Amino acid sequence: MTAEQFADRHIGPGPDDERRMLETVGYSSIDELMDAAIPEVIRWHGTLDLPAPAGEREALAELRALAARNTVAVSMIGLGYHGTHTPGVIRRNVLENPAWYTAYTPYQPEISQGRLEALLNFQTMVTDLTGLATANASMLDEGTAAAEAMTLARRAGKSRSTVYVVDADTLPQTISVIASRAEPLGIDVRVLDLDTEELPGEFFGLHLQYPGASGAVREHTGLVEAAHAAGALVTVAADLLALTLLRPPGEIGADIAAGTTQRFGVPMGFGGPHAGYLAVRAGLERMLPGRLVGVSRDADGNPAYRLALQTREQHIRREKATSNICTAQVLLAVMAGMYAVYHGPDGLREIARRTHGMAARLAAGLRAGGVSVTDVAFFDTVTATVPGRAADVVAAAAARQVNLRLVDADRVGISCDETTTEAHLAAVWAAFGVDGVDGEVDEALPAGLARSSDFLTHPVFRSHHSETAMLRYLRRLADFDYALDRGMIPLGSCTMKLNATTEMEAITWPEFAHLHPFAPAEQTAGYRELIGQLEGWLAEVTGYDAVSVQPNAGSQGELAGLLAIRAYHRSRGEGHRDVCLIPSSAHGTNAASAVMAGMRVVVVGCDADGNVDLVDLDAKIDKHRDALAAIMVTYPSTHGVYETGIAQLCAKVHDAGGQVYVDGANLNALVGFAKPGKFGADVSHLNLHKTFCIPHGGGGPGVGPVAVRAHLAPFLPGDPVGARGDGAPAISAARYGSAGILPIPWAYLRMMGASGLARATGVAVLAANYVAARLRQHFPVLYAGNKGLVAHECILDLRPLTKATGVSVDDVAKRLIDYGFHAPTMSFPVAGTLMVEPTESEDLAELDRFCDAMIAIRAEIDKVGSGEWPAGDNPLSNAPHTAAMVSGDQWPHAYPRSVGAYPAGVDRAGKYWPPVRRIDGAYGDRNLVCSCPAPEAFEN
Numbered sequence: 001m002t003a004e005q006f007a008d009r010h011i012g013p014g015p016d017d018e019r020r021m022l023e024t025v026g027y028s029s030i031d032e033l034m035d036a037a038i039p040e041v042i043r044w045h046g047t048l049d050l051p052a053p054a055g056e057r058e059a060l061a062e063l064r065a066l067a068a069r070n071t072v073a074v075s076m077i078g079l080g081y082h083g084t085h086t087p088g089v090i091r092r093n094v095l096e097n098p099a100w101y102t103a104y105t106p107y108q109p110e111i112s113q114g115r116l117e118a119l120l121n122f123q124t125m126v127t128d129l130t131g132l133a134t135a136n137a138s139m140l141d142e143g144t145a146a147a148e149a150m151t152l153a154r155r156a157g158k159s160r161s162t163v164y165v166v167d168a169d170t171l172p173q174t175i176s177v178i179a180s181r182a183e184p185l186g187i188d189v190r191v192l193d194l195d196t197e198e199l200p201g202e203f204f205g206l207h208l209q210y211p212g213a214s215g216a217v218r219e220h221t222g223l224v225e226a227a228h229a230a231g232a233l234v235t236v237a238a239d240l241l242a243l244t245l246l247r248p249p250g251e252i253g254a255d256i257a258a259g260t261t262q263r264f265g266v267p268m269g270f271g272g273p274h275a276g277y278l279a280v281r282a283g284l285e286r287m288l289p290g291r292l293v294g295v296s297r298d299a300d301g302n303p304a305y306r307l308a309l310q311t312r313e314q315h316i317r318r319e320k321a322t323s324n325i326c327t328a329q330v331l332l333a334v335m336a337g338m339y340a341v342y343h344g345p346d347g348l349r350e351i352a353r354r355t356h357g358m359a360a361r362l363a364a365g366l367r368a369g370g371v372s373v374t375d376v377a378f379f380d381t382v383t384a385t386v387p388g389r390a391a392d393v394v395a396a397a398a399a400r401q402v403n404l405r406l407v408d409a410d411r412v413g414i415s416c417d418e419t420t421t422e423a424h425l426a427a428v429w430a431a432f433g434v435d436g437v438d439g440e441v442d443e444a445l446p447a448g449l450a451r452s453s454d455f456l457t458h459p460v461f462r463s464h465h466s467e468t469a470m471l472r473y474l475r476r477l478a479d480f481d482y483a484l485d486r487g488m489i490p491l492g493s494c495t496m497k498l499n500a501t502t503e504m505e506a507i508t509w510p511e512f513a514h515l516h517p518f519a520p521a522e523q524t525a526g527y528r529e530l531i532g533q534l535e536g537w538l539a540e541v542t543g544y545d546a547v548s549v550q551p552n553a554g555s556q557g558e559l560a561g562l563l564a565i566r567a568y569h570r571s572r573g574e575g576h577r578d579v580c581l582i583p584s585s586a587h588g589t590n591a592a593s594a595v596m597a598g599m600r601v602v603v604v605g606c607d608a609d610g611n612v613d614l615v616d617l618d619a620k621i622d623k624h625r626d627a628l629a630a631i632m633v634t635y636p637s638t639h640g641v642y643e644t645g646i647a648q649l650c651a652k653v654h655d656a657g658g659q660v661y662v663d664g665a666n667l668n669a670l671v672g673f674a675k676p677g678k679f680g681a682d683v684s685h686l687n688l689h690k691t692f693c694i695p696h697g698g699g700g701p702g703v704g705p706v707a708v709r710a711h712l713a714p715f716l717p718g719d720p721v722g723a724r725g726d727g728a729p730a731i732s733a734a735r736y737g738s739a740g741i742l743p744i745p746w747a748y749l750r751m752m753g754a755s756g757l758a759r760a761t762g763v764a765v766l767a768a769n770y771v772a773a774r775l776r777q778h779f780p781v782l783y784a785g786n787k788g789l790v791a792h793e794c795i796l797d798l799r800p801l802t803k804a805t806g807v808s809v810d811d812v813a814k815r816l817i818d819y820g821f822h823a824p825t826m827s828f829p830v831a832g833t834l835m836v837e838p839t840e841s842e843d844l845a846e847l848d849r850f851c852d853a854m855i856a857i858r859a860e861i862d863k864v865g866s867g868e869w870p871a872g873d874n875p876l877s878n879a880p881h882t883a884a885m886v887s888g889d890q891w892p893h894a895y896p897r898s899v900g901a902y903p904a905g906v907d908r909a910g911k912y913w914p915p916v917r918r919i920d921g922a923y924g925d926r927n928l929v930c931s932c933p934a935p936e937a938f939e940n
């Protein structure tokens, strides 16, 4: 296969398709179209300086060579990252299965019942194990989950104190992330050794680690009571595997539990991605950030799942926002939940016992050899004291291919996990110079903290323990869902393009999957080279000087970028600058991130054409000139238009002393044609899970690198476990964030090269303009820029039709399911509209299938408008139609069954049937149920 051919595979339309699309749009070439669409002030006319594109086999060979430069050692470092066996049936049928990894966030619940059920399993697993009432699905990692717990405690508690107490035996990276989130909010973090130090008189929250980073398992009841007496809320960061044997946080009165589910079958991946978790006691569920899956009912009254308590996201509410989390870690949460389904409660207990048994034997062997081991109860981790010899012991173990944790000059930490073997224990003993012990030893679990309560009692955790049963369960759930493996997902702002198999292949190779984020540098040379190349290529693509891949979602990149701006102003003695201007059309995460960065949000209006209103901008700049920190704009705008005023906007803000943040979520419209770092912006985040082919995973993982010009480079995210005090706060728990999926964008860039990337951008813009041209006479296209052209997406305005006929944007979205489509983005950024982003990967046949469906739906709307079909009983209001509905013995509706089931153009043999009818979200919010319902609920 020649080099150019990967781009031909990635880009859907071939030369003939392209010609026909250009004819419809009215241009003779893509170059001519792009010249007309993109304002000359931002246009960049060069060729990206990237290596010549590699073919698929060549790229894989290069990845093999990089992988070979990583060393997979036995990891006994612990600190929240553990070896784990991903069951093969889960690896192949979830992690490597496009039916799961190419799905979108389940905002359209009727086509997402499979992943919603999987996430409900995850939530049930977390609530059961932690002993708390409600858990979300999911958080980005343990560090950010702990930071969100802190701000939740502040909102929910009665204390007016600004002091947050963190036990010193907390994971160091968690302390780091808590500290960087606390500082802009004026929270005073006190790290105290609670074995010896007193709690302060006033504090609003207390963070405990269970078991501690040292391995110690402490009885926390007294601290919890003392905190409650002070009016503070308590978070326990707990290890879920340990909780199968230990009394859970909910049973000692903790208000919140936070942590990671990594060791439930998700490879370490050099730091991520894994699903963090957050669980709360009853009474706090309506304050929980993140996505919460709940049970509601469909139009027939049958139980059905959907995201609860959020028309979009309850916590992302502009300047009232409490959290910016959007893309989370759905695919990894599905894996962790399935790990619990597959092993069941007995299997998990068995894994925990075995892990503990290894740690107990390890400790006994060390003691027998005269090594002092901390004399406390532990679960899987022990700390050994070897005065002055710790570094030598760690080096001796490394020579035996075992990584231990160097705590300080005198102490070594050793963690066991489900992959620990006798041979590993022998290697550790040898590194310490002791002989070890044979046979069983006594448990070292604290008798008083033994778990007595049952967990995972729901039948789902007891029914799928054979591989056959598990395989079929995974297949059944996947079949409920609509993902990119079935058809187009034309979601504006989300860039649901091809996630090529070749791009995915390397992520499950052991050399990328099984590295601990704190592994010694000499074992991670391949990773660091890959990351360095990727950061360099992204800098070239965006025109910035420096890039950090640490943020593990777009929202986190936003926070990192704004914190860099904040630190920059402070470094120049302008720390008083705290106003962030945000256009009214902005994505909700923008304002939320500004609030989290300690900024005041000031909204700038848009004009009738959807552009940032430069007159209002002037007024807002005048009003806040001395306090202006930044403006945050999306480019092309969230309206899908290349605004011509962008260069002017940047200049105005710079003149007033502010910095320009360009939200790079829409970079798919710019790559190869314009560089934010060159047209006036100071900083951007990118969404590698949009433009650069990391699959959406049903709502994560993501990577949101932050890219900056040179003056902001010193303020990029710091190493969470590196030297502190350099003014660079950590954004996520691991230095390189979700490193484990970086081979995906690496492979995309490597195989596309400069020419392929530019072609992709051109075809993405062509496709959006093609859809706009075909649909314009049926639905008004709301905004357009130069020469009436849109950028890479277009907004279809349904409001006039809704007003005339009562048919809502919701009805159209659900009717599209009957036609075999995932709906476009609904009511963002403008209520009552649909935003369509076809991407370059859809071929003309699929684009036409979509346009034909929309045109047919328009004709259906007209029948409602003309009264031919009653307003309350028509194919739109009843959509989506299930097989059960259209094959029912009764058919009381005003249109034929065939119209409901097989509208024009639908392939009868390949028809996608949603498993439930339209879901009543409000019912579920009034009757909140967020764990697996009893099977009787499904009796019908």
Ligand SMILES: *Cc1c(COP(=O)(O)O)cnc(C)c1O
Pocket: 325, 326, 327, 493, 494, 553, 554, 555, 556, 587, 589, 590, 634, 638, 663, 665, 666, 687, 702, 704
């Ligand atoms: C997707 C998106 C974001 C948020 O990114 P996440 O990865 O979901 O956190 C921010 N801004 C815009 C315009 C987006 O489309």
